[in-house]
Amino acid sequence: MGAAEIKKYKEKLQVNGYVVIDGFIQEDELAALRDAANTAINRTRAHAWPYRRVIGKQFPPWNDADSPDSWGVQHLMHPELGLPIFRDFYTSEKLVELAGGLIGCDAALLQMELFNMLILPTKAGFSLSWHRDHVLHSASREDEQKSLKTPHYGVQFNAALYHDSCLWVVPGSHNVIRTDEQRLLSCDTSPATDPTLMPHAKQVHLLPGQILFYDANILHCAQYPQSPPAPPRATLHGTFGDSRGGSHRAVGVLQHGLEWMKAEEFGDGPGREMWQLLMRMYEQARVDNKVGKFSLSE
Ligand SMILES: O=C(O)CCC(=O)C(=O)O
Ligand SMILES: [Fe+2]
16 A cells, blocks of 8 residues: 555544545455454354453453353464464554554554454344543543543554444544533443434444554444344454554553463564564563553443
8 A cells, every 4th residue: 555545544544533444355365364263253152262352341351251252352363373364464564554654653663462353242232332442431521631632652453354333433532522412421331222322423334354443532332233143243453553652552452461472482473573562562561560450441
């Protein structure tokens, strides 16, 4: 993708708080990723993969023992999952270039972070509350304003392998404090059972192969219907950081439990330089006392 095109997407992301990019994953790659996704989903649902987002809990930490049903598969790049295609995708030149361009960060400064997959539960539907990823539901206007003005030093994406309409956003809400009405509908972790009640809410529809980048501060929620009967969801969900942020992103990233990524053998694979920068952030987080903390809680 050319620099001019990336610039155009960056502008959209800055203005609207999200941007959808067409045809990011081509047919061949889509088929191979769907295969791998299927394997990962089956293993997760068969309780042969313990790292998962459990139904009933919206934010980390997630505990395998807490619920039999899942809404996400965690740690797609984990060597024990045995699906190297996910790391190849995460470290691919096209994704790294795009993520770096959107952050405004040279590829050499990009740090490896999260790579997970969002799926649908099989026993009953589940919904997330309206939230911003790293701002408390209960934040005062002053605290909210302060958070919204702080740079992210990173980006996050949803890359859909199937049609995906689970996510709802309030366009443009990423840099504006909530109105009284919005606050009322997002002041606690109650699941958003009817997202249309939120003024200006917009359902995001992704086609297979499209990639969405969204600002962690955009007011958003999600609805996860039971599947089947709903068609499958397999949406690759990841983040990249700008290593110049020091430990700024540490809580949001490390709260997902990335101890396993410290292994030297893991570092030896694709994206080693990005991994080294993650390790540097880990070390800085330890010094700054940010390990073992969480962005949001229920
Ligand atoms: O399911 C989604 O697309 C959104 C997930 C989400 O908001 C989150 O993990 O914080
Ligand atoms: Fe979120």
